[in-house]
């Protein structure tokens with residue numbers, strides 16, 4: 190064996206190689222640290238030194254379910270522009286919000302969306318503006334007011350079933366977790382308006398296997414957004430591990446796709462079969478009709494329709510569950526709000542329709558204030574600075590920089606909202622332009638929520654049905670301000686995952 194100074198040659202080479210690799214890594218880290226801190230185009234943006242050189246702080250807070258709080262604290266400390274990772278700037282500035290979301294500006298969604306969704310072909314996850322523009326033209330009409338009005342009977346039926354089950358359980362004694370009922374209801378509504386049939390969740394009083402699969406996919410997506418490569422490798426390896434739980438997890442995507450394809454194919458058969466009759470109303474009935482029609486300018490394929498239908502269940506179920514949970518919470522939490530709403534509902538003549546509810550001014554204010562403080566999606570939604578770079582506030586940000594504006598901070602800006610942490614529906618009576626422009630509850634501009642009209646209808650109908658059907662309910666002792674504090678894994682939700690109510694004790698109303 191060859192030797193250098195008495196040391197076996199191969200040992201010496203391996204040791205030297207490891208030593209050189211470690212030294213190389215240290216030198217690389219020192220140089221990139223110096224570059225990020227002093228020479229990077231983002232070096233002037235305020236923030237702690239460690240976020241300029243590593244994403245660890247951000248990742249830690251995301252995994253701990255407190256990203257929005259951590260970023261908010263950074264804004265309180267460093268101001269409206271903060272460097273929260275080597276490549277990402279958090280912004281809390283109305284002028285920048287207007288610019289980033291301006292329809293004439295080509296900021297695009299960042300690759301974070303691809304990581305989170307695994308690159309699913311749905312409108313929510315399309316990061317390229319041209320592809321998104323086409324999809325929105327082809328699909329946006331599905332959510333037009335007239336289409337949503339046509340779906341009202343579906344929404345009302347599920348809301349009624351949900352509320353009657355809550356009432357039944359209240360009468361059975363003991364606290365009732367309304368959030369769980371809203372969760373079953375929201376998925377059933379989305380199932381029926383998207384696939385043409387619900388998941389039977391309210392009827393069976395449990396999550397369907399499909400919704401269990403989707404919950405797992407969403408959870409994996411949250412982790413993949415932070416650790417894309419590790420999750421990809423683990424997902425491939427999982428197929429080889431013969432443990433039932435791992436196999437179940439590994440099969441989620443395939444089962445969801447299979448269900449979605451089958452359900453949409455069934456809807457297509459019905460649409461084609463009932464050409465002259467009225468086919469089942471759904472968001473996709475008209476789109477399916479136009480799939481093979483060459484005169485339709487913007488069309489979707491059946492595969493794209495199936496993906497959009499599945500995306501609706503993800504985009505619209507937890508968001509409606511959470512926002513309606515907080516809506517009911519603030520109503521029960523504030524007796525004067527509940528009393529005012531009850532007298533407003535009492536003015537509705539005959540059948541309660543969404544059209545009549547839309548005319549109730551106080552209900553409008555209560556929902557608006559709920560969306561300011563408690564809308565489900567309040568974290569920064571990452572966008573990419575377009576080619577050529579852009580001036581935002583005092584900083585010139587190069588192309589490719591990720592910029593995020595979080596609703597949580599914008600909605601609590603004391604310069605825009607007086608006593609921003611207080612629930613005050615009346616603040617919206619004379620809303621300023623700044624107040625309206627600061628709201629990001631539905632996202633912004635061309636990427637704003639497609640399901641907004643549907644979700645608003647659900648919120649109005651739930652509030653009216655719950656209050657009028659269970660007027661003598663109150664918050665249970667388990668439901669405290671603390672139990673309703675946010676945890677933040679992409680959406681925000683009560684950290685207890687509950688909203689428990691009970692029949693009012695001792696005549697308290």
Ligand code: HEM
Nearest residue numbers: 313501504505508509512565566570631632638639640644
């Ligand atoms: C209270 C309930 C809801 C809230 C708070 C909410 C919020 C949002 C927000 C903030 C965005 C922008 C996301 C981003 O920029 O990354 C969004 C997008 C979207 N939402 Fe909703 N949403 C709700 C209900 C729904 C419902 C019921 C549906 C459909 C059934 C839906 C479908 C969508 C879709 C398809 C997008 C993507 C639009 C696009 O990129 O063009 N949402 N939503």
